[in-house]
Amino acid sequence: MQNSVTINEVVNEANNNIKLLLIMWHEVLYRILSIINYIVLIIFAIPLSVQFLEVIIALVTKKRKFPKSEKKAKIAFLIPAHNEEDVIFSTVKDILENQDYPKELITVYVVADNCTDKTAELAKEAGANILTRFDDDPNHKMALFPLKMGIDYILKNLPDVELIVHCDADNHFNKEFSSKMNDAYQHDGDFFRPFEGAINGAQNTFTRACSFFYCYDSRYCSRAREKMGIAQHINGSGATMSRRLLLKTNGYDVENISDDTDFCLNRILDGTKMYFVEEAIVYEDMPSTGKDTVNRNKRIAQGGQALMKQKVGKMFFLFFKTGRFTYLETFFTYIWLFIGAPLFMWLAFYYIYFGIYSALVFNGTATLSMFTTEYFASIGWGTMRALVIFAGFTFVIFGIVQSFVLAVFEYDKFGAKKRSQFVSLIFLFPVYLIIYAFTILGGFMSKKGNKWEKIKRNS
Numbered sequence: 001m002q003n004s005v006t007i008n009e010v011v012n013e014a015n016n017n018i019k020l021l022l023i024m025w026h027e028v029l030y031r032i033l034s035i036i037n038y039i040v041l042i043i044f045a046i047p048l049s050v051q052f053l054e055v056i057i058a059l060v061t062k063k064r065k066f067p068k069s070e071k072k073a074k075i076a077f078l079i080p081a082h083n084e085e086d087v088i089f090s091t092v093k094d095i096l097e098n099q100d101y102p103k104e105l106i107t108v109y110v111v112a113d114n115c116t117d118k119t120a121e122l123a124k125e126a127g128a129n130i131l132t133r134f135d136d137d138p139n140h141k142m143a144l145f146p147l148k149m150g151i152d153y154i155l156k157n158l159p160d161v162e163l164i165v166h167c168d169a170d171n172h173f174n175k176e177f178s179s180k181m182n183d184a185y186q187h188d189g190d191f192f193r194p195f196e197g198a199i200n201g202a203q204n205t206f207t208r209a210c211s212f213f214y215c216y217d218s219r220y221c222s223r224a225r226e227k228m229g230i231a232q233h234i235n236g237s238g239a240t241m242s243r244r245l246l247l248k249t250n251g252y253d254v255e256n257i258s259d260d261t262d263f264c265l266n267r268i269l270d271g272t273k274m275y276f277v278e279e280a281i282v283y284e285d286m287p288s289t290g291k292d293t294v295n296r297n298k299r300i301a302q303g304g305q306a307l308m309k310q311k312v313g314k315m316f317f318l319f320f321k322t323g324r325f326t327y328l329e330t331f332f333t334y335i336w337l338f339i340g341a342p343l344f345m346w347l348a349f350y351y352i353y354f355g356i357y358s359a360l361v362f363n364g365t366a367t368l369s370m371f372t373t374e375y376f377a378s379i380g381w382g383t384m385r386a387l388v389i390f391a392g393f394t395f396v397i398f399g400i401v402q403s404f405v406l407a408v409f410e411y412d413k414f415g416a417k418k419r420s421q422f423v424s425l426i427f428l429f430p431v432y433l434i435i436y437a438f439t440i441l442g443g444f445m446s447k448k449g450n451k452w453e454k455i456k457r458n459s
Contacts, residue, residue, distance in 0.1 A: 027370045030357060034383075037350045041390070044343050047332035048394070054224035055402050061227050063278040068179075069186035072101070073162035075178050076154050077108045079128070080146035084169035085117040087285075092126035094172050101178035107161070109154065110169075111146035119169075144259040148252045155246055164246070166239045166260070170285040172199065173238070180280040181240050189273040190245035191264075193222060194238035194280040201414030202421040206293050207286040209432040209439075211414050212406065212425060214284070216433075219410055220402060221333070222276040230326040231267075232274040233333060235260035238282030245272060256306055265311045268330060281413060293439045308334065340437035351387065354380070395430060403429035 077095050081088055092108050099106055108128040112120040113135075120130050131153060133146050147166065154161055163185055167173075177194065184192050195218045201211030217233070225232050239260060246252070249266070256262035267274060287293045312334045315327035358380050360366040361373060368376060406429075407422040416422055425432075 024369045026357070026366055027368060031370075033350060033353065037346075040343060040346050040350075043339065044347075045390075047336045047339075050329055050332045051221070051336075055220045057224040057227055058220040059402065059405065061223065063223060064226050064276070065279065066180070066183040066187045066275075066277070069183050071182075071186050072105055073182050073185055074105045074107070074160050075101070075163045075165060075182070076158065076161045077106070077165045077167055078147065078150045078154070079108065079110045079123075079167050079169055079171075080113055080143045080150065081110055081115070081119050081123070081169040082113045082143075082146075083115050083117045084119045085122055087170045088119050088128075089122040089126045091167075091169055091171060092123050092128045095167075096127045098175055099173070099178045100175040101182070106178060107158075109150055111150045113143075113146040114141065142257055142259075144252075144254065144257065147259065151246060151252045155243065155251065162243050164241050164243070166237070166241070167282070168237050168284065170199070171237045172283045174281040174283075177238070177280045177282070180277050184275050184277045184280075185240075185242060189275045190242040191232075191234055191267055191272050191274040192240040192280075193218075193232045193234040193274070193276050194240070194282045195219075195222075195276075195278050195413065196237065197281050197283045197413035197415070198286050199283045199415045200286055200288065202416040203286070203288050205432075205435070206290060207288050208414075208422075208425065208428075209435040210286040210293060210296075211284075212403075212429060212432050215406060215410055215413055216402070216429075218276075218278070219406060223278060225329070226276040226278075228325070230324075230329055232264075232276050233261075233330070234264045234267075234274055237284050238280070239264075240277075240280075258307060262307060262311075265307060265330075268315070268326060269311065283413075283415065290439070297440045308338065337437075337440050341434075341440065344434055344437065354383065400426055403427075 079088070079091070088110065092110065095108050096103070096106060108123075109131060110120070110123040110128045111131045111133055112123070113133045115132075120132060124130050131146075131150060133149055135141070135145065151164060154164060163181060165181070173194075181192055181194070196214040197218075198207065198211035198214070200207050201215075202208070222232060235258075245267075249270075252259070252263065253266060254262040264274075287296050312331055316331045318324070319327040319331070357366065358376075361368060361376055403425045407425045408419060411419045411422050414422065
């Protein structure tokens with residue numbers, strides 16, 4: 001009988017606890033979500049603090065200028081192109097005629113990849129050397145393979161070429177590009193990043209979002225990396241590689257769809273000297289619609305998935321093993337591309353939830369059992385103050401201050417004619433970064449595929 005009473009008491013106590021838990025469920029949920037939010041804020045703040053450090057360093061330092069060299073290297077501009085008849089002629093013509101560099105030391109090679117239009121004919125008419133490539137393998141229909149083919153051809157057949165510039169079919173360069181890259185090469189190093197600008201940055205919201213992202217990374221992050229003596233993130237248009245580097249790596253030693261990022265990560269891991277040549281500027285045609293922006297970022301996101309697992313994640317542990325800040329900075333930079341949009345989504349969800357729950361508590365709809373209304377109010381106000389301070393600080397530093405510098409001093413690198421075209425940048429730059437983060441997420445979640453499609457050109 002004693003055992004029966006004891007069992008009944010246990011059962012009753014359990015029932016009471018369940019009833020109490022049902023009454024308190026919304027408070028338990030609030031506690032759980034609050035803990036998750038604190039963790040999210042910490043995750044948010046760590047890479048942001050690295051970006052903040054880079055912005056401050058870049059704001060208080062001057063651009064690096066390499067000493068002018070009388071020695072001149074022969075330079076090959078290499079353009080992988082798929083159905084680019086709309087822009088290829090002007091790009092080749094511009095490179096051959098408008099560089100402030102001995103013309104006999106500049107050559108252009110266009111790899112016409114699976115083209116069904118007049119890309120090869122127009123490039124040849126403009127003065128380029130043509131390599132043609134036909135490959136029906138769907139897994140080979142991406143820029144990596146014609147680029148690899150072009151590099152292998154130059155290394156084998158043009159022993160006097162010392163520098164190879166990777167460019168897209170729509171790129172244009174400032175007239176000092178070749179001379180500034182040559183100065184950096186003759187000074188030291190084997191791998192160089194230019195300042196990435198835009199042809200059509202002032203066109204609309206999407207072109208602003210993309211061009212501001214690249215200009216921000218060049219003006220602030222790349223300059224700061226140069227001053228701190230850590231590795232540059234060299235990818236995409238204008239990336240310049242020395243012959244001795246490519247011989248050392250046995251050519252273009254990558255297979256990832258994001259081949260440029262993959263090549264850069266390999267060079268960070270093997271300790272190659274890399275420099276940011278800020279006075280060498282490449283101008284790109286930015287996507288002008290949401291669809292085009294997502295398609296552009298699809299390659300970045302999909303290629304990044306594999307690279308995060310294979311190389312970027314490895315760098316996080318290498319930092320603790322070697323103490324090289326380069327590894328940690330690279331990890332935080334690339335991880336942000338993938339966690340940025342989910343973090344913004346969480347913060348929006350949590351603070352909307354917090355506002356609704358607080359209203360229900362204060363009007364008596366949600367009855368508190370775990371703590372008093374006064375205690376909840378003090379926690380709530382503390383949470384809101386922290387949010388306002390954090391958001392305000394982030395907006396001032398990543399909005400008004402650094403975007404003011406971009407709009408006033410770098411407006412011409414966006415393809416703008418006057419500063420007034422970028423007044424909105426001063427207040428909306430964080431919004432543009434959020435738009436860019438969500439287009440990366442869109443690319444990350446889109447259907448996988450390596451197909452190299454014809455790109456819609458705006459300029």
